[in-house]
Structures are given as C-alpha cells and as structure tokens.
Amino acid sequence: MTTTTSAGTRKLTIARAMAEATAQEMRNDPRVFVMGEDIGPLGGVFGNTRGLYDEFGPERVRDTPISETAFIGAAVGAASDGMRPIVELMFVDFFGVCMDAIYNLMAKNTYFSGGKVKVPMVLMTSTGGGYSDAGQHSQCLYGTFAHLPGMKVVAPSNAYDAKGLMTAAIHDDNPVVFMYHKSLQGMGWLGTEKGATVPVPEESYTLEIGKAAVVREGHDVTLVSLAAGVHHCLRAAQALEDEGFSAEVVDLRSLVPLDRETLRASVAKTGRLIVVDEDYHSFGVSGEIIASVVEHDHACLKAAPRRVAYPDIPIPFAPTMEQWALPNADKIVDAFHQMMLS
C-alpha cells in the first residue's frame, strides 16, 4: 500500500518497505535471492515480497515446498557458499519444525569455523497475535530467538525502520532474524496499526542494527518496547501526558545486539522503568531489559521496575481471553499508577 501525503512525502507500510529494500538489494547484488512458502506470485501471505516475483522471476524468487528444515538449511548452505539468501518462515510459531537449521547451523557455523565461514542470510518471520489465530499462529518468541547466541535479531515498529533494517540485514555478513509483527504490516485483514505506516525515502539507506531509538522524550518514566508494543507505549505516553506526566518511549528496534546504553541513559534520566512485551512474561526480553538496567546501576531507580507482558500461557483463541491477556495502553498506564502509589 503506497499513499502520498499532501506534503508529497511517500508513506509505506512495513510490508512495502521490506519488499522495496529487498528489490533494491536484488537489483544491486545478484547474490541476493528469496525463498519461502507463498513468497512468489502471491507476494507473501503478509505482503512483504510483493512485486519481487514479477521483477526477478522464479530463479531468484523461489516458492518452496512446505519443507522448512530443508529450505532454511539450504539458505545456510547457500549463504556459506557466497550467496545472500533471504528466507521466510511464514509464522515464527513454525520454528519448531526447523529450529536446528536456525540455531545449530545458521547461528553457530561462523563460530565453529573460527570466524572463517560467513553466513550472510536474513530469516524473515511474522510475529504477534490479537486477531484470534490461537497459540500456534500468534506468538512473538522474541526472547526465544534473542536468547540463542550467534544470530542478530531485529523487530521494527514502523516502515522507515523496517526498510533501513532490512537493507542493513541484507548487507550484514552475519545471520539476521527479521521479525515483523502482523498487526504492523498494513494488511487490512489483520487490522492495521496506523502509526506503523510512515514516510519512507525511495533511495536505499541502512539503519544500524543494534541501535535503539528514543521515539518520545520524557522525564517521569521510561517505557521500553519493540514492534507493536511501541505503539501501545506511545498511546500510554499520550494518556499519561493528559494526566500531567511525561513518559519517555524507547523503541529497541534490535534485540541482538541490544542497545543497553540508550536504555540505561533513559532510565538514569527518568528513574522509572516499565517494559512492555507481547512475548511471554518469564525468562524473556522484559527480564533481560530490567536486568540490564539494574545490574549496571540499581540506585538509578526510584521505584521497582514493572513489566506488562504476555502471561505464561499458550495464546487462547477466544477473543475475550486473548484481548484480556495482551498488553495494551491501559495496562501500561495502570502499571505506572501502581508504581507511583508504591
């Protein structure tokens, strides 16, 4: 979806931005090619390869059988042999059938070769729920991927970042897991977060992997999140402003490497920390963020840090249960209120 604002700035959805970055790199570099289920003529179930098949043809834009172990393993082999594959795992939830190729090969071959074997590949995968697809099609699993060493992990919240991170991921000589949240893709059928569709330059550019962004400045509390969670934080920050509080919002953008400096600087300024994560509560991103701040300087906090994360349950189908369990702006505002009371 492309829209032009009155100022003439072109806005893109994340899906379009990913496809544009990929196309530009494919024009520049014959080593770049794409593989995955339904990424050819269909343009990807989530639209992020739209137009590529028409421009580059079936040799470089390859629909695969439903054989994730084989084609993700094949990407590892091709990447090690001088190509720069981009592969798609349609839903991150399907990692179960192919995780060995991802974390024992893609993520370890460089290390086990003493740095001699490069694995320059991008694994794109969709995350997130909120539309009643239940627990085999709605997870985020950010923490699962970020936990395993040897692969970079990015998760953009808007199209500008998505294009820059996608280009950077394709340029990177290391494997990069590019996690895109379904509700941000600009696919009408998944409901669309308007804030994710933003002006995007036509020319190619990169965004450094491993750099967070302060997307809203404030001094009373730091709200930290990634992908869809950033938009919940921005809404919460707006609501808090109406109450007379000023919230700073940090968009992590990358989980690996994690920009701990930006995080610590923000909390040092505000003295309060709320982490918002659509991934499971325990053993994940939210715990890591809090630890990263506290182990560095426990005295910077004026209140115990809080997290608004997904409870430790499989994601239910019924919309009543799912919506109740998901993070949202109200829960963030509540967490802030409780923090101020205690």
Place this chain on the structure above:
Amino acid sequence: MQPTTEQRLWMYRHMVLSRYLEERIESLYMEGKTPVFNMAKGPIPGEMHLSNGQEPCAVGVCAHLDPEDIVTATHRPHHIAVAKGVDLDAMVAEIFGKATGLAGGRGGHMHLFDAKVNFSCSGIIGEGLGPAVGAALSRKLQGKPGVAVAFMGEGAANQGAFHEALNLAAVWQLPVVFVIEDNAWGISVAKQASTAVPRNDRRAAAYDMPGVHVADNDVEAIFSAAGEAIARVREGQGPTLIEIETARLAGHFMGDGEDYRPKGEKEGLKQRDPIPRYRKQLLDAGLLDDASDDTLVEGAHARVEAAIRFAQDSEFLPPEAALEAVFV
C-alpha cells in the same frame, strides 16, 4: 470392498451435514467482516479453513472407524471431525470460542480435541503424523484394540515429519494408516511446483508399505481403499499410505482472493462437486428418492442449526479462565 446401504446413507448424510456446517460457518464468519475484511472481527474471528469438496475423504475413511480408533487431522479439520463423531455442539461452540466448546474456547477451529472419540488436530503442517504413530504404538503396547489414522494435505508430504513418521510406523509395523487429501494446492503453491513425484502414494515404496491412489474424489473408491488398509492394520499387517485426489472448493482460508488458480478451475471443480454426484449415484441405485433425500437433508440441516444455536446461546468463559488448563 463395497459399502452396505446403511454405510452409503451414513456417508451421504455426513457429507451433507459437513457441507451445510461449512456453509453456515462461512456466512457467520463474514458477519462483521464487511465491507472491510478484518480477521479479528465478527462472531468467528481468526483464520478459517473450510473443507468444502473434501468430504468424501472424511466419510470414506471414517466409515470404517469406531470411537476407540484414533484420528489426527489438520488445520482443515471440520469434515473429518464430523465424520469421526466429534460432539457437534461442543465443536461448533469451540469454533465460536464459547465456554461450552471442546476447550472452553481456548483452541478454536484449528485446535479441536475430543478425547471421547479420540480426535485431535493441529495447525502445524505435518505434525499430526507423529502423534498418530505414537497412539498406534500405545495401543500395541497396551494390547488394546484400535488403530490410528493420520490425515494430511498433499503439502504435508514434503515435511520431514512425514518421512520420519512413515519410516517409524513401517519399521515398527504399527497399526496406522496415513491419508493424504490431495487438493492440488498448498495455499498458492501448486502440487506439481512443490512435489518431486506426481503422486505421493509412490512414496510408500520408500518405506516398503503399500501405497494406494484414489482418483477423482470418488466416495466409494475411497471407502474401498480405506477399508482394505484399515482391515490390514487391524490384523497387525502394518501401515498403508493412501493418497486421495480431492478438491478444495473454497479458498485456502476465508478471505483468500484465489488469484493463483487458473481461470475456470474452480467452476470446473464445482461441476464435479462430490455431494450432488453421490446423491445422483444413490438416486440411480434406488437407495434414495426425492422424498427420503429431503428428509435426510432437512435432518442434517436441523442438526447443524441446533449446534449453531447452542454455540450462539452459550457464554464466553470469564477472560481470566485463560490462565487455567495450562497444566492439569
């Protein structure tokens, strides 16, 4: 193997019932999703994979199964659930996400579990095969009667799990039958573009088990092939792989534009709709007349309507119930 009159009418009735269920789900699913199609909206949110056209596979196989036999199904499970005798009220309530549903609404349409008739399904392609093999092993170890059938789409035959499960079942000679519903498409990818063999039943040779092919979505040919395979496993003679040529008359899921289909394909498939075809077969054989057909169809429709009313009249669980049932 020929079906009895009773079996013929049972198969026809369950096809009619399954189709009507899908038609009703289709229209209820669209409530709240027009003019803007947003999957999260309406009384049935989320993905919806209809089974229209694939009913012969379900009834032709399940006609040979008892409640104690095990079935694992896929993301497209309704026709199989209906034929396996899953509690229809609780199934439809689950599809609506209600408290009275099979899982109180936690699972939804892709995750239907009815332990009373040993039915389950999963949204992950190829992942029903291992559990079917294991259930067959369990029956063998416990000396209990019952066999297992794993249903899958033709796309699943390219998953590692398919090959591993067939080998395991064959090497241990377990009472399990693998049934591929070949509807020629895995979402937008045609079978011939993804599969190295034109017919997956040939892959049975790799595991030294019988491979059977059934053409043309033919109810009685499916009945016959499945009957022989299931009789063999009941006698302890080891697994069989069956591939059935069937037809997906709907999109991959609701909301699918289906632009990938060649022009005219869908119309052609609809002309070969297995339900009117079987109806005619039964009429020609004198097993059905217009009056008895009307009664059968009305009865099936009434059953579906009752299940839908049951679901609609049921409440949702309180949202906090999301926290329950993670462990027993």
